[in-house]
Amino acid sequence: MGGAGEQTVERCCAGMDCNCVSDLLLPPVPALWTPGIAFPDWAYKPESSPGSRQIQLWHFILELLQKEEYNSVIAWQGDYGEFVIKDPDEVARQWGLRKCKPHMNYDKLSRALRYYYNKRILHKTKGKRFTYKFNFSKVVLVNYPLLDMANSPFFLAQNHFNGSSTAPDCSPEVRRGGPRDWKRAIQSLFPRLPDSARGTSLFDRGTTAPAPEGDKLRLDAFPFLSTGAPCYTKPPSLLGPYPRNPPFDYPWGFNPYLPGAFSLNNCPKLPPGSLYPSQFYPNPLQSSLSQLPHPFSSLLPPGEAGGGERGAAAGQTGGTNGTAGGQPVRLIMPPYPGSLSLGRTDVGTGASLGERAEANPPAAALGLGLAAIGLGAGAGTGRQTPTERRGGVKLDPESDSDLEITDLSDSSSENENEHEFSIRKESRLANRSQIVLDGKKGSVPPPISSLPPTASPHPLKRPMPISPPPPSLPPSLSPSVALHDRHREKETLKMIHS
DNA sequence: TGCGGAATAT
């Protein structure tokens, strides 16, 4: 081990519980961070899943990525979702701090990252040192299978996200709030919804189900969830047509370059006029939601319905709203990439080709790109450099999320290779994806058919039709999406109200 | 550098 580890000892892990001092010393919320910025409770695995309660590495990576002050350590670079670990030792060190593993080093950390390959959370950008790429489309609920909305509070954000912890995972406090709060959270998320919708309509409460999971979110209230609308977040200008082969990126649902995704600074490639709506959210959840295919917008109050003004693109700056406190989340429905013309460049190029098949799955199918855990806070912490901070405390918003990847598309990959992967290890994931249709559960993930054929970029097919608003997203289009959205929103609202 | 198996830890 590298030198990285030793210093961490100073504040980490002293014992069973790791007395990482950081939590003691640091204010609960970094000053600059929008209060409450942290991953929502739903991002944490239920207690039932013991092993997964701690922050996951990919989540941690996203955290760093969204912090400006870590730009010299790790940053988005290159392709969509692609990031470069500029200072492996530091990243490892930070990870070690978080996990209270003083002896963490890049070798070990990278091993963990490699495990993500199969899970398709990440893949390596071949040919580029320390460069990996997120497959955000999968970084969606696995724990809370998106489709299994019943249990997926994935959008349950709490405006007050746990007070965001900056504390290391090992800190007990981090664990506050659990899935059990999700219902409450969701309600807080959509304060303006009629109670009927929020409190009741949105949930099909199992009469008996006490468990958090007992309250099922009505899927029908969130059409998009079922529509599988693709959520390509990549700015159109960056997107390229689906290259037949790999060199294309995933149509991820998450667009790091998207302004609300992470702090702007981290989104070097975001074209100024991106089509995306300008809603940005200071808090991760919001960001996350913003990435969701709009359905959520249905839940928003009319004036704010995401679809709203898509035109506004630019705006962002995260944070603008300071919302953290409780403002409603706005949702954005990203346009279908397919309609866009892209012209991505680098991407694949060589690198991609070389990648393992898994790498390109168009996975995208999943419409939710939830991953955006952006905080708009980059600025926050003051620009201490990580290194400078080394000894100091690091302020990370806590966020252990347990999001896992659910890839509907998995099934759909165009690559045969993916199958391999799927078969090999994903069966378990498959289980997780379930669609609850009005009470019925589909097991899912029917293959979203696969990938976007070259010609039709739009992979999105929903695995299963969902009830209410007939999702008819044409596989190709985007412009229409907005209309569809609205339509759906209306429909949704009706449903909710009814 | 990067990969992935195996054993082990939480």
Add this chain to the structure above:
DNA sequence: ATATTCCGCA
């Protein structure tokens, strides 16, 4: 389950 550790291989 998700790493963490080691380690041999390329």
